[in-house]
Amino acid sequence: MKILVCISHVPDTTSKINFTEGDTKFDTNGVQFVINPNDEFGLTRAMWFKEKQGASVDVINVGGPETEPTLRKALAIGADAAIRVNTPATDGYSVAKQLASVVKDGAYDLVIAGRESIDYNGGMVPGMLAKLTDANFVNTCINLEIEGDNVTAIREIDGGKETVSTKLPLVVGGQKGLVEESDLRIPNMRGIMQARSKPLTVKEPVAVSPETTTASFEKPAPKGAVKLVDNVDELIDLLHNEAKVI
């Protein structure tokens, strides 16, 4: 089984979010970038398929050279090879088109992406990629088992979960549950050393026109200070008369 894991290069969750150039660009100054958490659960599940079922695992990112350390980290965790499509990630559709081209050329059986990236939260790349490559698609996937071509997956739904069956080729929008937090791997020294000599191929992009363009960013209006109350009567009164939520 050939697996491709999509790796978004995103600001660490504790990063301060600021914008620059007249609020048109994300300010990367002082920001630490990491593997998108939803992607990391998928990567770790892919490692399981590699170790237990002999799958090969490639990782991919669409972005500039600045994303390579994040791909190297995925290699250090255990991926076999990395691909970087050398173009800025403009909108979800363009990213999906770039990935689709690589998926078709590489004849991947399974693509695992996060259900959404924690920066733009679009949650559209996995579904678009599935549609563009005629693969089956399971979103918000929290459990994935594969035997031959047969897939059994559990996906989270509002208020519960459901089990689905399908076949490869498949694209998965993954999240926590594919593996648990405690299963995530911190790269060890051996992994980091090996990652240096693993292949990281830079591919030139295919021609795509974006479908959406972000004009500007805004930060939420600053929040007023918390109103501290001494007793529950006062709280109930405020929730009823002031906030009007009960």
Added chain:
Amino acid sequence: MVLVYTESEEGTFKKIAHEAVSYAKGIADMMGTSVTAVSVNGGNSEELGKFGASKVLEISNDKLSKFNADAYADVVAQAAKKEGASVIVLTSSANSKFMAPLVAVNLEAGYVANVTELPTNTSPFQVKHSVFTNKAFAITEITTDTKVIGLGKNAYGLKENETTATTEAFSPELASEDFSVNVVSVDKATDKVTIADAEVVVSGGRGLKGPENWGMIEELAETLGAATACSKPVSDMGWRPHSEHVGQTGKPVASNLYIAIGISGAIQHLAGINSSKVKVVINNDPEAPFFKAADYGIVGDAFEVVPQLNEKLKAFKAQNA
């Protein structure tokens, strides 16, 4: 024409379907056009007229009795083509988010998710949507002829707009490829309010010391008709099921009222609950970061405050019923 997919469950429209129609009507008014709703094995179509739909395409098909993203996306795309829709409105339910990218590719339409308000402009078509897990907003232009919009959770509210909805039976062509992912079983608590649909969420953290102390959280939730939730450490330790974990890697919450009990307020937790309208925190540590993000707070011992709050709320509810 603005097309809106109206989600239903067992023949009843969900509240988000009403909200989606309200929102679609808002866009249609800006564009000087009307709203057509797509109802798959749905409820009473007249209901949708109340929120502004002037036409309802009714699809009744046993093959669509269980949600199937490919098939539902195909149905919505065919409806959009038939009606010549320029804007398609979906929501942020798990099913909507599953099918939206499939609809977008099918219609060669640009898609923006988590939209927080009516378009800032319809020519060029610009929408505001939340990004960086609610820490910022982006204004994005959709440049394609057809646009797909995913309305954010609890972002617009219900707006009544009495319209007479005509109904039309619609029988889309379903292909075998539409059924290549099949539901085997569904595991869903039907007696509980879900975090996705809840107007009030009561959430507990590590400050509750152990799973045996969740009784008071559940009682408070019952009094308020609320869903129960928890912080990440609580689900990681197995005190509560993962399905209750809210935060960046868990479920997002966009309720009207979010009550955090014994939760310190790590940045990842706050990111997930930020779009709730009113936040209340109960914590014995006045330095807990949650107090900076909350609207109302009580510094106190949860084991004293929560049972008191529950009793007083019961009395309040009885009085105001």
